[in-house]
Amino acid sequence: MLALTRKVNEKIIIDGGIEIKVLEVNGERVKLGIEAPKNISIYRDEIYVQIQNANMEAVSSVGIEQLRGVKNSK
Amino acid sequence: MEISTRFYGRVNISEDNILTFNKGIPGFENLTKFILFEEEDIQDDFYYLQSVEEEAICFILLGVAALKEEYTDEINIYREGGKNDGYLVCNLTNADATVNLKAPIMIDHLDKTGFQMVPETSKYGIKTKLTEVIERG
Numbered sequence: 001m002l003a004l005t006r007k008v009n010e011k012i013i014i015d016g017g018i019e020i021k022v023l024e025v026n027g028e029r030v031k032l033g034i035e036a037p038k039n040i041s042i043y044r045d046e047i048y049v050q051i052q053n054a055n056m057e058a059v060s061s062v063g064i065e066q067l068r069g070v071k072n073s074k
Numbered sequence: 075m076e077i078s079t080r081f082y083g084r085v086n087i088s089e090d091n092i093l094t095f096n097k098g099i100p101g102f103e104n105l106t107k108f109i110l111f112e113e114e115d116i117q118d119d120f121y122y123l124q125s126v127e128e129e130a131i132c133f134i135l136l137g138v139a140a141l142k143e144e145y146t147d148e149i150n151i152y153r154e155g156g157k158n159d160g161y162l163v164c165n166l167t168n169a170d171a172t173v174n175l176k177a178p179i180m181i182d183h184l185d186k187t188g189f190q191m192v193p194e195t196s197k198y199g200i201k202t203k204l205t206e207v208i209e210r211g
Contacts, residue, residue, distance in 0.1 A: 041097065041192065043192050043194070044194070047192060047193075047194070048100055048192055050200060051100045051101075051174075051176070051177045051190070051192055051200070052100040052101035053101070054163070054165070054174050054177070054200045054201070055099055055100055055101035055102065055133070055163060055174075055190075056101045057165055058133060058134070058163045058164065058165040058174070059102075059130070059131055059132065059133060061134050061164060061165055061166040061167070062166050062167060062168055063081060063166075064081075064113055064115070064116055064120060064134055064166070065116075067116050067120070067166065067171060067204075
């Protein structure tokens with residue numbers, strides 16, 4: 001992994017089009033500002049992982065016949 | 075062309091109907107080609123999103139039209155004025171039926187493209203009970 005040291009208000013640039021700026025450092029929290037083209041997806045890692053896990057669970061769903069019970073209970 | 079599906083065995087599909095998910099779907103980033111089937115046996119609002127590349131991977135989706143209005147506000151934003159249609163990933167077990175209201179799958183049927191929305195914030199849960207969100211007929 002590439003490790004770079006930056007101060008507040010300093011930036012790194014990725015691939016010419018993506019800028020990441022350190023906005024604020026407050027104890028253990030670091031606030032980053034990111035500028036990137038609209039087609040680049042940016043997520044907090046934990047949100048993405050949560051959705052990955054939900055999808056992996058969902059593809060083991062039982063068949064849709066299970067829903068007959070749900071429908072009948074309407 | 076003929077593909078193998080998780081729930082319906084070998085199925086003949088038209089290549090024109092293949093949807094491209096450029097970035098895959100979280101957890102399945104390597105799969106980019108899917109086909110959407112409507113579920114006809116149960117009721118009109120359920121769909122299968124079957125991977126063209128991998129038989130075992132098939133999502134069961136609920137169309138957003140089936141939702142109570144109070145659950146549609148976030149999804150309507152992602153529709154970009156009607157360009158995209160929204161679907162929720164269902165997780166069905168023998169004990170429970172939930173939907174992922176937080177991260178809907180958006181499909182542009184004209185462009186034949188789709189993606190799963192990964193919102194930075196959402197007031198909705200990733201496992202919301204199906205019976206809570208569907209409009210009772």
